[in-house]
Amino acid sequence: xxxxxxxxxxxxxxxxxxxxxxxxxxxxxxxxxxFRYRSETFRVGPISCPKSGTSTAxxxxxxxxxxxxxxxxxxxxxxxxxxxxxSVKSEVHVIMDLSDAVMFNSSRLKSVxxxxxxxxxxxDNLMAICKHCKKRMSGSGTSGTSHLRNHLMRxxxxxxxxxxxxxxRGKKRGRPPALGNTSFNQxxxxxxxxxxxxxxxxxxxxETVPVTALTSNFDQRRSQFDLARMIILHGxxxxxxxxxxxxxxxxxxxxxxxxxxxxxxEADCLEIYEKEKQKLFEMLxxxxxxxxxxxxxxxxxxxxxxxxxxxxxxxDSWQLKKKILSFLKIDSSNTEDMQADSIMTCLMDWxxxxxxxxxxxxxxxxxxxxxxxxxxxxxxxxxxxxxxLFDVQCLASLLNLMVQHAMEALHEVIPKVRxxxxxxxxxxxxxxxxxxxxxxENIEGPKCLSLDNRLRWDxxxxxxxxxxxxxxxxxxxxxxxxxxISWPSDVEWEKVGSVTGFLNVFLDIMNDFSRxxxxxxxxxxxxxxxxxxxxxxxxxxxxxxxxxxxxxMRNEFDDYWERCSLGLAVAVFLDPRFKMKxxxxxxxxIYGSGxxxxxxxxxxxxxxxxxxxxxxxxxxxxDHCLAWQVDGSSGGISSPGSxxxxxxxxxxxFLNETSQSDGAKTDLDxxxxxxxxxxxxxxxxxxxxxxxxxxYPILSxxxxxxxxxxxxxxxxxxxxxxxxxxxxxxxxxxxxATLQALMCSQDWIGSELES
Numbered sequence: 189x190x191x192x193x194x195x196x197x198x199x200x201x202x203x204x205x206x207x208x209x210x211x212x213x214x215x216x217x218x219x220x221x222x223f224r225y226r227s228e229t230f231r232v233g234p235i236s237c238p239k240s241g242t243s244t245a246x247x248x249x250x251x252x253x254x255x256x257x258x259x260x261x262x263x264x265x266x267x268x269x270x271x272x273x274x275s276v277k278s279e280v281h282v283i284m285d286l287s288d289a290v291m292f293n294s295s296r297l298k299s300v301x302x303x304x305x306x307x308x309x310x311x312d313n314l315m316a317i318c319k320h321c322k323k324r325m326s327g328s329g330t331s332g333t334s335h336l337r338n339h340l341m342r343x344x345x346x347x348x349x350x351x352x353x354x355x356x357r358g359k360k361r362g363r364p365p366a367l368g369n370t371s372f373n374q375x376x377x378x379x380x381x382x383x384x385x386x387x388x389x390x391x392x393x394x395e396t397v398p399v400t401a402l403t404s405n406f407d408q409r410r411s412q413f414d415l416a417r418m419i420i421l422h423g424x425x426x427x428x429x430x431x432x433x434x435x436x437x438x439x440x441x442x443x444x445x446x447x448x449x450x451x452x453x454e455a456d457c458l459e460i461y462e463k464e465k466q467k468l469f470e471m472l473x474x475x476x477x478x479x480x481x482x483x484x485x486x487x488x489x490x491x492x493x494x495x496x497x498x499x500x501x502x503x504d505s506w507q508l509k510k511k512i513l514s515f516l517k518i519d520s521s522n523t524e525d526m527q528a529d530s531i532m533t534c535l536m537d538w539x540x541x542x543x544x545x546x547x548x549x550x551x552x553x554x555x556x557x558x559x560x561x562x563x564x565x566x567x568x569x570x571x572x573x574x575x576x577l578f579d580v581q582c583l584a585s586l587l588n589l590m591v592q593h594a595m596e597a598l599h600e601v602i603p604k605v606r607x608x609x610x611x612x613x614x615x616x617x618x619x620x621x622x623x624x625x626x627x628x629e630n631i632e633g634p635k636c637l638s639l640d641n642r643l644r645w646d647x648x649x650x651x652x653x654x655x656x657x658x659x660x661x662x663x664x665x666x667x668x669x670x671x672x673i674s675w676p677s678d679v680e681w682e683k684v685g686s687v688t689g690f691l692n693v694f695l696d697i698m699n700d701f702s703r704x705x706x707x708x709x710x711x712x713x714x715x716x717x718x719x720x721x722x723x724x725x726x727x728x729x730x731x732x733x734x735x736x737x738x739x740x741m742r743n744e745f746d747d748y749w750e751r752c753s754l755g756l757a758v759a760v761f762l763d764p765r766f767k768m769k770x771x772x773x774x775x776x777x778i779y780g781s782g783x784x785x786x787x788x789x790x791x792x793x794x795x796x797x798x799x800x801x802x803x804x805x806x807x808x809x810x811d812h813c814l815a816w817q818v819d820g821s822s823g824g825i826s827s828p829g830s831x832x833x834x835x836x837x838x839x840x841x842f843l844n845e846t847s848q849s850d851g852a853k854t855d856l857d858x859x860x861x862x863x864x865x866x867x868x869x870x871x872x873x874x875x876x877x878x879x880x881x882x883x884y885p886i887l888s889x890x891x892x893x894x895x896x897x898x899x900x901x902x903x904x905x906x907x908x909x910x911x912x913x914x915x916x917x918x919x920x921x922x923x924x925a926t927l928q929a930l931m932c933s934q935d936w937i938g939s940e941l942e943s
Contacts (some may be wrong), residue, residue, distance in 0.1 A: 299333045323339065492518075547579065612665070758790070
């Protein structure tokens with residue numbers, strides 16, 4: 189406890205101990221039992237304080253124990269016993285009398301913290317006085333320097349230079365600051381630099397961080413951009429800057445940082461979006477090849493619809509890239525023609541309508557929209573191969589459609605399986621009883637019974653697969669437990685076995701391509717052909733349940749095969765491990781006697797596509813014609829859509845074909861004559877074409893465009909989801925411009941970190 193004695197005071201001896209006062213304190217006192225000062229509780233004696241009411245007095249402060257003194261930042265001093273009590277009702281202002289104090293220096297003061305403190309000795313007490321705000325704190329050797337470091341990190345009158353060196357001393361238990369203490373180093377008027385990369389599994393090293401590496405001047409504007417990029421990257425709500433917990437945290441970490449409103453953060457996000465968009469625009473403008481597009485449909489809790497446009501391309505270093513271009517809110521009252529116009533406007537804003545090679549979509553829901561876009565581009569002759577490679581259906585969407593048919597065939601059985609599993613796992617007693625049943629049936633399956641996640645079909649498949657292993661135990665439980673009434677019949681168990689056979693094939697194929705780190709278009713042809721052969725076999729099954737279910741799946745598959753088989757075959761042809769051999773292997777199994785005609789058709793399309801690349805893109809031809817176009821009255825050449833310009837395109841083809849001597853070989857000829865490249869696990873088709881571009885300059889252009897087609901647009905994380913992509917509530921409530929800025933910028937910044 190501490191003793192308060194007041195002065196001027198009626199008491200002839202204001203300090204019972206007889207020692208000199210350490211502090212002079214000005215305060216207002218009122219009759220009560222105690223008061224608090226700097227989170228400590230003290231009591232006051234009546235010998236020097238008012239007997240009643242409230243008045244102002246100068247008082248002296250003493251402490252009863254060294255521990256109390258150290259907690260207040262003081263050296264142990266004289267002690268005194270306690271008499272009676274009053275309390276302080278308002279803030280206490282402490283002023284130290286240093287009239288007779290002297291500066292005290294010691295060669296043992298090694299800590300850099302003393303650069304910002306003066307050490308003063310008054311009597312037997314050592315004090316540390318902040319050079320910036322003049323605050324007095326304990327300066328004795330027994331008090332250490334942690335309280336001095338903590339003060340400097342929060343001192344309002346001190347600049348932010350060298351502040352990081354006080355965050356920890358000596359050896360650093362961890363890496364040097366990357367996001368917290370290393371800023372983006374951009375001028376607000378300059379380009380915003382990318383985020384520093386911190387990997388969760390980075391090893392922690394024990395190392396001393398140089399002061400020069402940690403020092404930096406605080407920049408308010410730069411820190412605001414850092415905050416905006418953090419919100420974009422992690423999908424945090426914009427109004428998090430108004431949360432009291434976040435504001436308190438930031439104030440403690442950096443008192444100089446002034447938190448902006450959510451409106452200001454939104455403006456910063458839009459500014460970042462514009463800068464990042466310009467960078468991407470310039471990159472797309474310089475691309476050596478074409479761009480393939482994926483069209484994703486999103487929904488929200490309020491039933492709003494959105495289109496996400498994602499570009500896929502192979503850059504000049506032969507790396508497969510994916511960048512989101514736009515995130516558009518679709519008015520439900522708009523017709524499909526109007527929706528197609530919205531997408532075309534977006535493509536023209538990015539100036540890539542002439543660079544488009546293909547569009548990948550989910551299928552029936554967007555078929556009309558993709559068809560309208562194709563017609564627009566065909567009118568301007570912007571598409572290769574007469575647009576036959578343009579319309580691509582997502583393979584993952586196809587598999588999910590066929591899975592839904594399989595699930596519908598078990599719509600009465602699956603609830604019974606779930607009920608059976610729920611029953612045997614309802615208690616420990618029941619689990620032990622079921623274990624006895626499995627032992628009686630000699631079931632030693634490794635499968636663990638568990639309920640499925642109804643939103644993921646792979647989870648339902650694993651539940652059914654495990655339940656099949658224990659079907660004998662379920663039957664035995666039914667005989668011995670009259671309460672067990674929800675269980676599949678023998679016929680239903682047979683259906684479960686048939687459906688899991690379907691699902692197992694789809695699961696393996698989905699895993700094969702969704703886990704690929706570089707999903708170029710050449711990897712899909714053998715997977716699709718395997719599905720085709722399985723469906724043919726299932727449709728010919730004598731089991732009516734299997735054949736009828738397979739026919740439903742085949743109807744979905746045939747539509748896909750008609751649209752995508754050519755693109756799949758051309759892509760696998762451009763894999764030097766297979767060329768035409770894989771087509772020649774699968775087509776006889778699929779088409780029988782009509783296979784050769786199909787193979788010849790593929791070969792002709794490949795030659796035609798090669799010729800188009802050899803004379804330049806349709807864009808180049810169109811530009812060539814436009815350059816010659818003059819007003820009709822002057823007798824000039826007419827528009828690119830006229831018969832005149834079409835004859836010029838034919839002339840370009842004629843010139844290319846006749847300019848080759850009989851003895852010269854084309855890239856295509858040389859590629860076909862060379863033996864197949866050995867197949868190995870580490871093969872990368874893009875690296876192969878990068879190395880062989882000088883040998884096949886024209887064919888490599890064709891490979892760059894075709895291999896960049898996105899045959900499946902579903903990520904590995906959502907490959908098995910039965911629900912579509914749903915926008916979070918926080919995002920769906922935003923305006924259209926802000927929503928697009930956040931969704932696109934998140935993709936762009938995230939891809940920078942991944943690279």
